[in-house]
Amino acid sequence: xxxxxxxxxxxxxxxxxxxxxxxxxxxxxxxxxxxxxxxxxxxxxxxxxxxxxxxxxxxxxxxxxxxxxxxxxxxxxxxxxxxxxxxxxxxxxxxxxxxxxxxxxxxxxxxxxxxxxxxxxxxxxxxxxxxxxxxxxxxxxxxxxxxxxxxxxxxxxxxxxxxxxxxxxxxxxxxxxxxxxxxxxxxxxxxxxxxxxxxxxxxxxxxxxxxxxxxxxxxxxxxxxxxxxxxxxxxxxxxxxxxxxxxxxxxxxxxxxxxxxxxxxxxxxxxxxxxxxxxxxxxxxxxxxxxxxxxxxxxxxxxxxxxxxxxxxxxxxxxxxxxxxxxxxxxxx
Amino acid sequence: xxxxxxxxxxxxxxxxxxxxxxxxxxxxxxxxxxxxxxxxxxxxxxxxxxxxxxxxxxxxxxxxxxxxxxxxxxxxxxxxxxxxxxxxxxxxxxxxxxxxxxxxxxxxxxxxxxxxxxxxxxxxxxxxxxxxxxxxxxxxxxxxxxxxxxxxxxxxxxxxxxxxxxxxxxxxxxxxxxxxxxxxxxxxxxxxxxxxxxxxxxxxxxxxxxxxxxxxxxxxxxxxxxxxxxxxxxxxxxxxxxxxxxxxxxxxxxxxxxxxx
Numbered sequence: 001x002x003x004x005x006x007x008x009x010x011x012x013x014x015x016x017x018x019x020x021x022x023x024x025x026x027x028x029x030x031x032x033x034x035x036x037x038x039x040x041x042x043x044x045x046x047x048x049x050x051x052x053x054x055x056x057x058x059x060x061x062x063x064x065x066x067x068x069x070x071x072x073x074x075x076x077x078x079x080x081x082x083x084x085x086x087x088x089x090x091x092x093x094x095x096x097x098x099x100x101x102x103x104x105x106x107x108x109x110x111x112x113x114x115x116x117x118x119x120x121x122x123x124x125x126x127x128x129x130x131x132x133x134x135x136x137x138x139x140x141x142x143x144x145x146x147x148x149x150x151x152x153x154x155x156x157x158x159x160x161x162x163x164x165x166x167x168x169x170x171x172x173x174x175x176x177x178x179x180x181x182x183x184x185x186x187x188x189x190x191x192x193x194x195x196x197x198x199x200x201x202x203x204x205x206x207x208x209x210x211x212x213x214x215x216x217x218x219x220x221x222x223x224x225x226x227x228x229x230x231x232x233x234x235x236x237x238x239x240x241x242x243x244x245x246x247x248x249x250x251x252x253x254x255x256x257x258x259x260x261x262x263x264x265x266x267x268x269x270x271x272x273x274x275x276x277x278x279x280x281x282x283x284x285x286x287x288x289x290x291x292x293x294x295x296x297x298x299x300x301x302x303x304x305x306x307x308x309x310x311x312x313x314x315x316x317x318x319x320x321x322x323x324x325x326x327x328x329x330x331x332x333x
Numbered sequence: 334x335x336x337x338x339x340x341x342x343x344x345x346x347x348x349x350x351x352x353x354x355x356x357x358x359x360x361x362x363x364x365x366x367x368x369x370x371x372x373x374x375x376x377x378x379x380x381x382x383x384x385x386x387x388x389x390x391x392x393x394x395x396x397x398x399x400x401x402x403x404x405x406x407x408x409x410x411x412x413x414x415x416x417x418x419x420x421x422x423x424x425x426x427x428x429x430x431x432x433x434x435x436x437x438x439x440x441x442x443x444x445x446x447x448x449x450x451x452x453x454x455x456x457x458x459x460x461x462x463x464x465x466x467x468x469x470x471x472x473x474x475x476x477x478x479x480x481x482x483x484x485x486x487x488x489x490x491x492x493x494x495x496x497x498x499x500x501x502x503x504x505x506x507x508x509x510x511x512x513x514x515x516x517x518x519x520x521x522x523x524x525x526x527x528x529x530x531x532x533x534x535x536x537x538x539x540x541x542x543x544x545x546x547x548x549x550x551x552x553x554x555x556x557x558x559x560x561x562x563x564x565x566x567x568x569x570x571x572x573x574x575x576x577x578x579x580x581x582x583x584x585x586x587x588x589x590x591x592x593x594x
Contacts, residue, residue: 078500079462079472104493108474111459115431115466120554123457137558142455149560156554169592194471196501198488203496215593239593272593274584293591294569295584301573311587312571313580324581331585332594 003096006157009035010043010095012086013058014105016077020054023101025061025170027163030128031099032062032171037130043067043095047085049075052181059179062171067093067184077105078195083112085186090117095158097136099128102162110162120153121160126167136161166214166271208242210259215241215272218261218288221248222277222298222317229255231318232276235325238332244268246278262287276317280305297321334387334504336378337441339434339448339464340371340406342399367402369512370449376517377479377510378447379410385483388412390441394422394433400533407528408520415441419537424550427455431463433548436541438468445487446507450475458509465507473502474509 009031013024024044031042044063046055048070055066067089073081086109090098098113100106102124114121126148127139136159139150153159210216217236219229229243236243243259250260261268262284273291278284280296280303288294289308296309297317306312313320345364367375378389391406393399394417403414415437422433438446446465451458458474465472477497478490491498492511520528538548546552572583588594 083466104475104491107458108462108472111427111457111462112466112472114459115428115463118428118554120426120428121457121459122555123455123459142560147560150558151555152558153554154556166592194502194506195473198499198501200493200498201496239588272588272591293587293593295587297580301571306569306571308569309571310569311584312569313575313583314571314573315575315577315580319577320580320584323577324584327581327585328594 001155001157003157006094006096008040008043008093008095009038009097009099010045010089010093010158011063012098012100012106012109013044013046013054013063014101014103015046015048015051015054016105018048018051018054020057021101021103021165022170023103023106023163023165024058026165026168027099027101028058028062029171030163030168031097034097034128034130034136035064038096038134040096041065043093045069045086045089047074047082052183055181057173059177059181060173060175062177063179065180065182067182069184069186071186071188073188073190073193076197076200077109078193078197079108079112080193080195081188082109083116084188084192086113087116088186089184090158098158098160100160100162102164106162110160114160117158117160119156119158119160120151121162122151122153123162125161125163128161128163128168135159208258210242210244210261211266211268213242213244213268213270215239215274216244216261216268216270216288216291217241217274217276218244218246218278219249219255219276219317220246220278222279223321224249224252224254224277226254228277228318231321231325235274235321235328238325238328239272241270241272246281246284275305275309276321278305279303280308334381334385334444335390335442336381336387336445336447337390337392337438337443338371338375338378338406338411339446339461340375340391340393340402341368341449341452342366342393342395342402343368343452343454365398365401367405368449368452368454370451370510372449372517373512373515374447374449374508374510375406375409375411376515377476377508378445379518380515381445381481382410385481390415390443392417392434392437392441394418394425394430403533404528405520407531408524409518410521410524414531414533415536416533417536417541420549421538421545422549424553425548426553426555427457427459428463428554429548429550429552431460431467432543432552433538433541434460435464435467436543437536438464440541444504446470446505448507448509450509450511461507461509468505468507471502471506472509473500473506476508476510477514479508
């Protein structure tokens with residue numbers, strides 16, 4: 001294979017119901033860095049129906065070119081129409097790198113596509129970089145995160161990787177960035193569309209799985225009242241996270257068992273674990289010490305939670321949290 | 334109806350340890366199990382068998398000792414088991430693995446293929462969709478529930494991040510299942526006894542008619558450049574004597590640094 005024919009960094013920009021997914025913007029940010037190292041361009045692939053209005057936002061976040069594929073068959077994601085569209089783009093445009101968000105959609109699309117193209121796909125990468133030889137190095141956790149593996153795809157193109165939401169950082173939107181918007185016609189083989197979506201239902205029930213949450217705002221004895229937990233709830237929703245608790249609060253009936261972290265509760269590994277007024281009994285630590293970032297607020301400087309915290313604040317959570325919440329409201333939309 | 338379930342033997346824990354001297358994985362002494370998502374797929378297959386009548390075949394690719402998971406599948410109620418094993422398959426990434434399994438599936442007859450969404454040792458979620466692509470059949474991943482009309486049509490509840498979808502697909506198709514969606518049955522005593530009388534068929538590359546270029550290390554586009562332990566966390570900082578205002582600012586700075594906000 002003549003690798004020199006394959007150029008530029010392509011990003012699958014996932015939208016649902018006309019709304020761009022954050023992961024698309026995050027990937028554009030990373031693609032921008034990679035393209036700079038390669039001295040190449042960033043192409044956004046925008047698939048959907050009546051979604052062209054989103055193209056400008058993609059340019060503002062780092063796309064140099066936006067390929068807009070508009071078709072009724074692309075309105076709601078199903079595997080085959082999306083695979084056909086991106087496969088055609090890959091054949092025509094010959095990208096060097098293709099990035100896809102590791103969502104339920106991206107993890108359905110990516111492998112199907114990689115098999116059609118016959119190329120490698122590295123799943124759920126936490127780090128992407130261009131090596132000295134200009135190859136893409138994709139690093140991902142393996143074996144439950146105990147091991148990090150760096151994967152390359154030396155003899156096939158494009159080099160494909162998926163990245164979980166929240167791992168990369170989007171660029172600040174710049175409305176003055178210039179880019180080109182290109183209507184892209186796909187020659188579909190519609191006879192192969194065999195999956196029909198009958199309905200899409202947004203979850204409304206209150207069943208939460210704290211082990212799935214990216215952010216947990218967790219309360220212990222130090223906030224141990226219903227009002228205290230309402231305060232944590234407000235902060236959690238600002239951070240798009242969930243509220244969890246130590247055993248003391250569950251036993252006291254302040255919060256349900258399904259939100260308990262620890263040996264007799266759930267083991268969690270969120271991106272952020274904000275421990276408020278939790279001293280950190282060993283049974284509690286066992287359930288959360290693998291969290292990516294641990295911030296602890298506790299009146300006791302010697303509380304065990306401080307030993308696993310990346311950032312420990314000695315103070316009263318009930319005083320700090322309301323101020324933190326107010327400040328965050330100014331920052332987070 | 335003929336159902337084939339793709340299963341994988343995985344270590345019983347995600348807490349596999351690294352050898353501090355060699356930096357390699359220590360697998361000794363860790364029991365192996367059927368990958369949980371795959372076991373969910375097997376359970377659905379057995380339920381379909383009970384309701385509509387079906388022949389359930391389980392297939393795995395792996396070293397000779399992977400036979401153990403096939404015996405377990407027999408004990409749960411599978412009718413036929415195939416072990417794809419050969420040195421030619423060694424070192425396969427997901428694409429090469431899917432090439433081998435798809436090759437075997439072409440030899441078999443199937444109306445429905447069930448697989449797990451992902452394996453707990455690799456978490457890639459790739460092999461199922463890649464098999465479907467090689468076979469040119471429809472796929473539905475993240476299956477949470479399944480209804481069958483008894484003829485040709487499956488109605489599937491598919492998990493999404495913020496809810497679910499109901500989709501319809503006709504046989505032949507491949508579905509990837511979630512362990513959390515269904516509680517797999519236990520092995521029956523009768524099943525355990527019979528499991529040892531049944532034959533696990535051993536298939537090599539000769540049986541599947543896939544060119545060697547597509548198998549094992551040779552057929553793997555991805556290569557591991559390096560592997561090692563996760564970087565250890567640096568010791569954290571503890572701040573005392575801050576005003577609540579200062580504390581809040583410090584937390585916000587940290588959240589920004591780590592891209593949480």
